[in-house]
Amino acid sequence: MLLISVVVIKCTVKGMSKILKEYHLSNNLKVTIFDETTRYFCNYFNVILELRVPINIDESLFEEKTEFEEVCNLLGKKLIYSKIITKNAVIETELDKVKEMVIKDFEKNSLPYLEKNSFIRKFILKKLKEKKRELEIERLRRELSKSEDASSL
Numbered sequence: 001m002l003l004i005s006v007v008v009i010k011c012t013v014k015g016m017s018k019i020l021k022e023y024h025l026s027n028n029l030k031v032t033i034f035d036e037t038t039r040y041f042c043n044y045f046n047v048i049l050e051l052r053v054p055i056n057i058d059e060s061l062f063e064e065k066t067e068f069e070e071v072c073n074l075l076g077k078k079l080i081y082s083k084i085i086t087k088n089a090v091i092e093t094e095l096d097k098v099k100e101m102v103i104k105d106f107e108k109n110s111l112p113y114l115e116k117n118s119f120i121r122k123f124i125l126k127k128l129k130e131k132k133r134e135l136e137i138e139r140l141r142r143e144l145s146k147s148e149d150a151s152s153l
Contacts, residue, residue, distance in 0.1 A: 020049070021103060025115045029053050033103060036084075043092040049102055053081040053114060061121050071124060074131045081123055083110070 017034035024030055036048040057077050062068040085106070090098045113119060 017050070020099065023111065025111075027115060027117050027120060029055065029114060029120070031111070031114060033106070035099065037095070037099075040089055044089045045092060045095055047087040047090050047095065047098050047102065049085045049099065049106075051081075051083045051085070051106065051110075055079045055081060055120055055123060057124060061124065071128055074135075075124070075127055079124065079127055081114075 017036055019032055020035050021033045022030060023032075031051060031053050034050045034052065036050050038046050038048065040046045055078065057068075057071055057075065057079065059065065059068045062071070085102050087098050087102065
């Protein structure tokens with residue numbers, strides 16, 4: 001039971017992006033593939049596909065309310081999983097074929113991972129760990145700066 005549904009939307013513009021595909025997964029995530037392809041030189045292009053998955057942080061994902069509150073305080077109530085896949089210097093006549101190949105590869109290799117129920121919690125906890133590390137580095141820099149200021153007096 002990998003995929004609930006696949007919706008193909010050709011050339012729907014979102015800003016400067018085109019939505020190529022949307023997937024509605026059984027774990028209630030929605031994966032959208034945006035086409036950000038740019039001209040490289042003459043009839044060569046850099047194929048750039050961006051995958052975006054909005055993730056709502058829900059209290060039911062956590063065993064304790066304090067853990068949920070900590071996550072919300074540090075990360076907010078919504079995260080975005082994003083991945084950019086690029087293929088450089090693709091000749092114009094091969095654009096559609098290369099894009100389809102990248103999408104098929106994503107469907108085979110990454111989509112099953114995103115579909116797992118454990119993905120959401122693991123992703124949130126990974127982002128929480130990254131945020132805590134970032135805050136700790138900032139704190140250490142401030143302390144170092146204060147000690148350097150004090151020693152220069």
